[in-house]
Every structure is written in C-alpha cells, then in structure tokens.
Amino acid sequence: MNINLSQCFIAVDDHDKALAFYRDALGLEVRKDVAFEGMRWVTVGSPAQPGVEIVLEPPLADPNASEADKQAMAELLAKGNLRGVIFSTDDCDATFESIRTAGGEVLQEPIDQPYGVRDCAFRDPAGNMIRFTQSRTA
Numbered sequence: 001m002n003i004n005l006s007q008c009f010i011a012v013d014d015h016d017k018a019l020a021f022y023r024d025a026l027g028l029e030v031r032k033d034v035a036f037e038g039m040r041w042v043t044v045g046s047p048a049q050p051g052v053e054i055v056l057e058p059p060l061a062d063p064n065a066s067e068a069d070k071q072a073m074a075e076l077l078a079k080g081n082l083r084g085v086i087f088s089t090d091d092c093d094a095t096f097e098s099i100r101t102a103g104g105e106v107l108q109e110p111i112d113q114p115y116g117v118r119d120c121a122f123r124d125p126a127g128n129m130i131r132f133t134q135s136r137t138a
Contacts, residue, residue, distance in 0.1 A: 005052055007043075010128055011059040011082050013074065015042050017125035018056045025102035026087075028054070037063040054085065077126055084128035092134035096120040099132075112136065 012018040015033075022028045022044045031053055032043040042056040059073035059082070076082055089095040092110045099122055100106055107121040107129060119133040 007053045007055055008085060009055045009057055009061075010085060010124070010126075011073070011077050012056045012124070012126040012128075013059060013077060014125060015040050015056060018042065019044075021104065021124045022054070022056065025099050025104050039063065077128075080123065080127040080129060082128060084124070084130045086131040086133055089132045089134050092118045092120055092132055095132045095134075 010018075019030065019042060023030055027046075028044040029047055030042060030044055032041070034041045034043075039058050039061060041061070043053045044056065045053045059077045060070045062069075073082075096106075096110050104122040105124075107123050108119070110118055110120040112118050116136055117133040118136055119131055121129055121131045124130055
C-alpha cells in the first residue's frame with residue numbers, strides 16, 4: 001500500500017492577500033481558483049511537487065455552519081491560533097531573505113534548532129505561522 005499527501009488546508013480571510021504571499025512571495029503556482037456557494041478556494045503548490053496542493057480556504061469552509069461557528073473560527077484565525085504549514089528548503093537563509101524582502105512578516109529569523117534543523121518563521125496575511133526548515137548535516 002502506498003499513501004501520499006495530496007492536499008493540506010490553510011484558512012485565510014482574504015484570498016487576494018493570501019495570493020500575494022503564497023504566489024508572489026513564496027513562488028507557489030496557482031493551480032485552481034474556485035467559487036462555490038459564496039465561498040472561494042484557491043489551490044497553490046510548488047512546481048517541484050506537482051502532486052501536493054495547499055488549499056487556501058475560508059476559516060470555516062462549510063456552507064451549513066452557523067454564523068456563531070463562523071465567527072468563532074474567524075476570531076481564532078485573527079489570533080493566529082490555527083495551524084499553518086512547514087515547508088522544507090535547501091537554503092533557510094536565502095529563503096528567509098527572499099520572503100523578508102518581499103514583505104513577509106517575520107516571526108523568527110533563521111536559527112539552528114537543537115533537534116537538527118535550521119529554521120525561520122513568518123506570519124501569512126491571515127495570521128497563520130508558516131515555517132521553513134533546512135536539515136542540518138552532521
């Protein structure tokens with residue numbers, strides 16, 4: 001049996017701002033832009049990983065969700081309390097500089113971690129923490 005990751009989801013409150021970050025600052029390609037029942041999903045991915053997509057979706061992508069639940073999710077997103085993603089890179093410092101120069105909100109400059117990676121972190125326009133890790137060789 002072979003299992004592969006095909007999609008992961010990131011909640012965003014403004015798709016156009018999210019695209020400025022994920023497409024323009026990170027260099028991901030837009031694969032789909034879909035409107036459905038008053039909501040919008042945008043799928044992005046790395047050209048180096050054609051089988052893996054990140055779906056940028058509303059904080060609560062359920063057209064049947066209550067207004068109270070939608071509001072609660074929007075508040076959690078605004079506080080940065082929803083999970084983001086971790087990208088790997090072959091050059092953490094160059095990745096950091098590229099994203100910082102493009103206007104990314106820095107949360108952590110590159111640092112060597114005791115668990116074997118060098119990493120840095122940014123906040124996307126919706127408040128999600130996005131990390132970039134580089135494996136350190138001994």
